[in-house]
Amino acid sequence: MSAEGSTRDLIEAVSLLGAAVVAVPLFKKIGLGSVLGYLAAGLAIGPFGLRLFTEPQAILHVAELGVVMFLFVIGLEMQPSHLWGLRRQIFGLGSLQCLVCGLLLTAVGMSFGFPLAVSFVSAMGFVLTSTAIVMQLLGERGDIAAPRGQRMVSILLFEDLLIVPLLAIVSFIAPPALDAAAAAPSRWGVIALGLGALAALVAAGVWLLNPFFRVLANAKAREVMTAAALLVVLGAALLMQLGGLSMAMGAFLAGVLLSESTFRHQLEADIEPFRGLLLGLFFLGVGMSLDLAVVASNWPLIVAGVLAMMATKALCIYGVARLARSSHADALDRAVLMAQGGEFAFVLFAAALGKGVIDATVNANMTAIVVLSMVLTPLVVLAHRRFGPRPAMSMDGVEAVHDQRASVLVIGFGRVGQIASQGVLARGASLTVIDNDTQVIRDAQEYLGFKVYYGDGGRPDVLRAAGARHANAILVCVDDKAAATRIAHSVRAECPHVRVIVRAFDREHAVELAKTDAADIVVRETFESAMKMSHEAMLATGATVDEADAVASDLRRLDGERFDLEVAGDAFAGRALLLAGLRTRHAKHGGGTTGGPFA
Template identity: 50%
Template sequence: MAVAAAFTFAEPLAYLAAAVVAVPLFKRLGLGSVIGYLAAGVAIGPAGLALVADDERVLHVAELGVVLLLFLIGLELQPSRLWSMRRDIFGLGTLQVVASTAALAGMFALSGFDARIATVAGAGLALSSTAFAMQILQERGHSTLPFGRRAFSILLLQDMAIVPLLTLVSLLAARGGEQPQSLGEAATEVAAVAGAVALVVFTGRFLLNPVFRILAGAHAREIMTAAGLLVVLGAAGVMQSVGISMALGAFLAGVLLSESNFRHTLEADLEPFRGLLLGLFFMSVGMTLNIAVLIDSWHIVLGFALATLAIKGLILYGASRLFGSGNADALLISATLPQGGEFAFVLFAAAVAGGLFTQQLASILSAVVIVTMALTPVITAAFDRVIAELRERGVAATAFESFEETRANVLIIGFGRFGRMVAQMLEAEGIGITAIDNSPQRIREAAKIGVKVYYGDATRADVLRAAGAGEARLIALCMESQPTMRKSIEIIRADFPGARLFCRARDRLHAAELIRTGVEFQIRETVESGLVFGRHALLELGIPAERVREVEEHVRRLDLERLALEAQGDTEGSLELLHMPAPPSRSSRGSDEAA
């Protein structure tokens, strides 16, 4: 029994050890984490050290990584964001997917493959790797440039396209010799699918926000994480029960929660599960690769890989030019997105499960994807030289032009009475804000006045990152809790050093502490209201307005001097200034001098 337990325990150790060794190594080589996971799977699978016995069982569990990935993609697809990018997403992106699928399917059909197999193979290779391409763009600092944003739009459409493509695989697999359904059976199946979709939509639209609001009130982070997993797996299970891909249910749930107050917290909570399970999925795919078949078919793999890179590159270049990109931008897009992507493995695995592909064909096509990924960094480096030549000749003078956003990106943390006034000032100038708070009550109060506030914990770097702290030009810490603000400042300074910090101070001691930490701006929450109150009191007592202004200037100056001394630890010097009277009125001094 002990031996059996040790053997069972050895399998997860093999997965973890292989990933820990392979992924950093391949990332250091510039090939990306996806290829690292695939290589790790080959190493521990039947073709390598044979450390894992049942790769099919692991693959079924690892498919949950794809389900979570699609849920998180759905979370990003807010209607407002889709609308602003609609031309590039639904125009350029759709053109690329359709044209690439048709051209690559034609290539496979001319090579002698059945039309159904050619269609699925072409569709799989038409999709680029979102993780791979975005990593290249971010590492090179191109993700915010015009061509980087256009490339992201194409990737976004490809991510959405996986859902109908998975459905297409199911339909094509179902045509493999089965008797056609009767009209009654077909109508029943359609009704079941419609009912499942309606159930997911109704739950996401009307039930999830109130449930998450109740759970947030319990302040138990693990329960929020469990609820997020329950939503994803529940929606996936409902869709699977009527014969539709689990991915569709997860995707629908993500879209329905994209406008939820709890979107950022859900994204931060589920991201680690998504990363681990998706890595496990890629390793499982790697274990299914038949090395003997690849060695025997190396010329086929290399030929299809080079043809895929050339066909997709030409289509990407032409489509980008058609939608208004300059010559250099179109070249850079075609150099960044010609590879096959992680969703190809999903489609090929679904095709094998449906009996459409043999395992040998799936291994060959998966190897084609891997080769295209491995060649992409080389292509990108070569295109950098081409762009440099074009720039020298003046052909690509505007290829790398960038521009500042017309509106500042401000993250407000804490949406009580103080944060609400800050938001009002910024929005009055048309500056966009993102607000987060950990109080469901304050979130409800903000919703009553038409302000969207997200639920989030300011002491978690993953939540701050999901809320946009990495891109924010200014972060306003308006919460009441000093320990929470202290920890949040530490995290922001460590993980988001580019953001300027503006902080609300509870009192003088807190303000002095904030000055010592080096925040860009701090103010006590009562100082301005106290000065205004005192000003009106003096006016009511008959003090001339000019004298009131002088007294206010004097108090402000002394307050700043005292705060500077307290920040240096000189409390006694600060107290000496506390009761210093204002100097005589300037008008009275002028009269005395004249006399």
């Protein structure tokens, strides 16, 4: 390789990384999300920006591996039994959405004056939603494993499968002169090749992959395991591509086949850095591929096409979701997230161009429409989140608190409230629990068989309905610093003679509660667990149980004295008192006064 060529390659690599490092944090900071940051960065450095890159398609071909690895990781999270449970959503909901959207989008194309074949190819390219964008947005908000997220994943999987018959349809509708070589036997041969590749992948996953990783794990070569993980992902993608199927589908199936393997978490950790980097590279490539010259010369058609296609697809998705008995909020959320065209549209348009079904102008215009729809999606999602209607809270299976009377009232039934209530129940005392999260209430009933009432513990009328005035103790266990403070003050005002025990977020929060006399007892949520860790660490250094208990007792005393000084407003004296006590104990046990943290 020449010095000039290597320098150019290095400049391109630095440009890609620099654009991402600058744009993504900036866009996330202003609330526009990482996807839009990558797209804007790609547009800035691409052939229609600073021209640091002139061939975005070359970047896209490499970066598609990011989508492939993303679906491999998703497959690792889906056991075959879980995937089988989604079969109705994959084939039922997926096929219904694709059919309805395909028909209406074809009608949109014909209304613009295009022939049926051109309208159909353009419509079906837009039906194929962007897996990369939807999965990234779902991942950022933590919804991939949620029911509504799983429904979207199911539809995306069906659309990935749909690319194969769509490519076959393009061959069937191609002009005879250009498609003379594609005789019927060859088409059946393509189908047989695809099925054979699929069978080979499943066979390898069932009989070869686990023994393969077991041998490599016994070799105890960390870098070889990483190489093997990449080999499995890329090998599965290559096998599917050779069979005429989707690379992403091959990686997803490989992930599913390894989902019950003991090496699943190791594989996920090995793939994760490559997945994130290549997925970001994919979005950069999409941004680069937006041909501003085409947009400028055909802007009325392209703008109208983007708006018409996105609006029609969104309405179709919403209607299908409501027909499938999704709530208004879930249907609207799905319509907003999935209203764009996707990366497989480029594959379909390229095949249609090669077969003569569409011409170069239609290909350029439709590619611009799809890319613009992908660029607009994060903005539409942001607008929906900020200005859209808030989903109504479902009260199904939830009962508001009323006419309760018990020895102890627990406000907040999260991880702390559940544990704190166990001692009361073990002693046989009566207990009332309230929470303002309807999902927590339903989960408590379904998984724990526990009755939790709905109510906001900061409201006096709710406290009276929960029997707060008759309780011996009220435990405020909510996982929110501001809410805990507000509830503690309300409880103190409403029930001045009841013992109030409040979970504090941290030391500062505990001091704030103590200063205002809002609680009788303040429990810092990390203090006791940290003291237990300290106790175990002392035992590990050779201390006896009695010695460790004595030191822990002294530390509790010092911490209490420091806490009292901080409540009195002298935080500096409190810290000095604690450090002096630690130095004294350190020196007493032979540590000297200058070693370790006291140097």
